Amino acid sequence: MPVDLYASSPEFPQQFAALLSAKRETDADVNATVAAILAEVRARGDEAVVDYTRTYDRLPSLTVETMRLSRETIDGAADTVPAELMEALRAAAGRIRSYHQRQMPESYDYVDEAGVRLGSRWLAVEAAGLYVPGGTAAYPSSVLMNAIPAKVAGVERLVMVVPTPDGKLNPLVMAAAREAGVDEIYRIGGAQAVAALAYGTATIAPVDKIVGPGNAWVAAAKRQVYGTVGIDMIAGPSEILVVADKDNDPSWIAMDLLSQAEHDTAAQSILVTDDAAFGEAVKQAVEAHLQVLPRADIARQSWDVHGAVIVVDDLAEAVAIVDRVAPEHLELAVADPDALANKIRNAGAIFLGRYTPEAVGDYVGGPNHVLPTARSARFSSGLGVLDFMKRTSLLGxxxxxxxxxxxxxxxxxxxxxxxxxxxxxxxxxxxxxxx
The missing domain is CATH 1.20.5.1300 (Single alpha-helices involved in coiled-coils or other helix-helix interfaces)
Structure with a gap:
């Protein structure tokens, strides 16, 4: 069961500190193995990439010539997506594109009082690589969220790598890539794909920045190639903190908490409320939902091991708690969400009001769903247009x-x-x- 904490308790500071410091990462240390893979790809190029992909993705027939997906193959898969889903994908892409267009920075050029010319020029990186997980973790929404800001920024060459275990393509991922304007797609994954993007091979030209989620191997590879290329962030387990008063439907809040718990057994869901009875009602609603959710086993382990219900005397106390947690996702399900939001410094994204579930931001809200985790919202931001741009100073x-x-x-x-x-x-x- 999730831990119950009371902010008025003398033990709360120690209990809260223990909650924050609890280790949630479950991935094994693969740094040495990944380093060997990177070295192999750097030395042998395409040959190493093909060898690793044949082994790990069960693609014995893969050749250098078939690594890149043809336009016909991409279209053939994308065209099988049902019309209703395609309409939803386009609606999401349109909203994401519109939001990110407002992030475009302005260059400037002026002469100061001393007669010195000063300026700042923004330009996109020339090429970016997008890693997309394969198998059950292949999310088309992540393709849109990573690719669209790059294209809005003006990236000329956007390269996607996606593993295709047993040769199977995900039609919705192909459709999302086409809709977002991805220029090249290669059917490779793992550390070998990150190496190919960073160092380049005879077939795959190197990129300047690599973005996108992945498993422990991908995360380790991104860490190790950083400096040769830029990276977005190293994503940890997902997390949500919901601040809610008793006027909410407990069932709604319970499902919001589970929307992150179902991602990963290491995910964390926290409720902060000023009503203990409401907190109990939410916990009961969580149990009811877990009886029917397809991913209940994952969600239950996350909720039971990492979940928490924190009761405060006044919702104003939630501000300090939120800033300590620095959550990836913050829902303010209260009557006046702006009153709290304006005082909060640390959160990846804030969802305002009772009718703004975090899940709408995952798909069609517009803001990016690639957000800082593991308390890194204290010093970093979600993915955006600026991640694909660089600023050059001008002085004359x-x-x-x-x-x-x-x-x-x-x-x-x-x-x-x-x-x-x-x-x-x-x-x-x-x-x-x-x-």
Whole structure:
């Protein structure tokens, strides 16, 4: 059963600290094995990628020539998606695209009072790689959430890698990739796919950034190639914190908690309420839902091992609790959600009001569902357009403007003992005086 905590209890600080520090990661340490795979791909290129894929994805017939999916193969799979699902996919893509278009930054260029030209220019990375899990964890919504911001940013070449165990394609994933504008798709996965994206092979040109979720092997590979390429984040188990008063339907809140618990046995669902009786009603509703959910075994283990119900005397106390947890998803199922939201600093995404379940954000809300986990919302943000862009500073001096600011540069360079720095400015100042 989930742990019950009372904020007014003298033991609460210790109990809450224990809840936050409990280890939820379940993945084994695969760093050494992954390092060997990366080295093999770097040394042998396509040959290594094909060898690993034949073994791990049960594709004995795979060749270098068949790694990349043809347009005909992609269309053939995507065209089997039922019309109703295709309509839902397009609706989601449209809302995600519209939201992310508002994130586009503006470049600027101006001349300051000293006559110095200053500016900042935003440009997209040239190429990005998107890792998409295969098998039961192949979620088309994740394709949209990762690919659309890249294309909105202006990424010219977007490459998707997706394992196809036993050669089976997921039609909805293919349809999502086509809808999002993915340029190349390769039927490879695991650490070998990450290596191919980072280092490049004869067939797969390297990318500048790799995004997308994956298992322990993929996460370890992304960590190890970071620096050669950029990465988005290392995603941990999913999490949700719901702040709810007694005026909610317990059944609604219970299902919201289970919407994350069903992801993974290591996921965490926390309820914060100012009404102990309501908390008990939610727990009873969770039990009722678990009797019928297809993924009940996963959800129950998550809820029983990592779940919590925290009772506060006043909902205002929830703000400090939320900021300590820094949850991936935060629902504010209260009468005035903005009153709380405006005081909260740390949350990946905030869902405002009783009619905004977290699940709507997973699919059709518009904001990205790739969010910081494991308390990293304290210092990081969800995936967005800026993750696929980089900023370059612009600086331009004339003889006159260099004369206005150069003396200070010379003084500071000399103070730091970097004479060549100082002389590179001083020589020009002398030229300017002579001119």
């Amino acid at each position: 001096c004339t003889a006159e403007s260099l004369r206005a600011i150069g003396g200070a540069a010379v003084a500071l360079a000399n103070a730091e003992g970097l004479q060549a720095h100082g002389q590179s400015v001083a020589l020009r100042l002398n030229m300017a005086k002579g001119g």
